[in-house]
Amino acid sequence: MSLLSKLKCITFDVTGTLLAYKGELGDYYCMAAKAAGKPCPDYKRMHEGFKTAYSDMAKKYPCFGFAAKIPNIEWWRICVKDSFIRAGYEYDDETFENIFKRIYASFGSSAPYSVFPDAQPFMRWLRQKGVTVGIVSNAEYRYKDVILPALGLNKGSEWDFGVFSGVVGIEKPDKKIYEIALEMAGNVTPEETLHIGDSFRKDYLPARAVGMHAALLDRFKTLEAQKWSEAGAPVFPDLVSVQEWLTKEETIKVAGSNVN
Numbered sequence: 001m002s003l004l005s006k007l008k009c010i011t012f013d014v015t016g017t018l019l020a021y022k023g024e025l026g027d028y029y030c031m032a033a034k035a036a037g038k039p040c041p042d043y044k045r046m047h048e049g050f051k052t053a054y055s056d057m058a059k060k061y062p063c064f065g066f067a068a069k070i071p072n073i074e075w076w077r078i079c080v081k082d083s084f085i086r087a088g089y090e091y092d093d094e095t096f097e098n099i100f101k102r103i104y105a106s107f108g109s110s111a112p113y114s115v116f117p118d119a120q121p122f123m124r125w126l127r128q129k130g131v132t133v134g135i136v137s138n139a140e141y142r143y144k145d146v147i148l149p150a151l152g153l154n155k156g157s158e159w160d161f162g163v164f165s166g167v168v169g170i171e172k173p174d175k176k177i178y179e180i181a182l183e184m185a186g187n188v189t190p191e192e193t194l195h196i197g198d199s200f201r202k203d204y205l206p207a208r209a210v211g212m213h214a215a216l217l218d219r220f221k222t223l224e225a226q227k228w229s230e231a232g233a234p235v236f237p238d239l240v241s242v243q244e245w246l247t248k249e250e251t252i253k254v255a256g257s258n259v260n
Helices: 025-035 043-060 072-087 094-104 119-128 142-150 178-186 201-209 225-230 239-247
Strands: 009-010 019-021 113-115 132-137 159-164 192-197 213-217 252-254 257-259
Touching: 009 178, 025 043, 025 072, 025 094, 043 072, 072 094, 119 132, 119 239, 132 142, 132 178, 142 159, 159 178, 178 192, 178 201, 192 201, 192 239, 201 213, 201 225, 213 239
Parallel strands: 009 132, 009 192, 132 159, 192 213
Antiparallel strands: 019 113, 252 257
8 A cells, every 4th residue: 555545635835845946035136126226236145134134024023924914015025125234235215115116026926936847747646646735835925826826836726725824824833834734625634644845844843743744855955854864754856756655555574475
């Protein structure tokens, strides 16, 4: 019996699992400033400024301002402005608004992202096999409504439901987000569910904590992947390998013989 035959639902992380950024985020900030007629900022400083600003905003107003009832666009406006300031760039209000609108529009489209070539075929294959497919992501509502569909990952053809932190107000690694996923999948049991992601802390551990099966993708050959394996996590280079793993018949040894 294969693992797939035991599963009713498979959920996915998004970034690093189904899609990746084209280049670094700081690149898009720099291009927006240049398009607004300003000298192109230092790419590395800009990228580091964004990482710090985003981390601070996520701590102060988690889930893109869900609990504080901050509009999504305002949350990003504060984050983007702080990113430039931390990188050493300050603009007048009119110039900044021009830059911000370009950035916000870019990241609300398919432009900065690329879908891994194995994502769509694998998700469609699962649904053809009768498996419910879900998304569990620390992302804002635009992933659900705009970005994933623009990238060809549509509700109804690639996935059945989505749990997005900016929509539900809970984010990984809080295991509650996985409990919500189980409910949205039709109250399937954890034992009937597999989660696939790329973070040991945010994907593997909390999914296992609620009793789900879990697997990790190491698409970029990270140094941490060896530690994940040593900790017991199934680690794969891509979704093609995951498909092979799911369909492999388990072998039971009986009196020295192998019986499938």
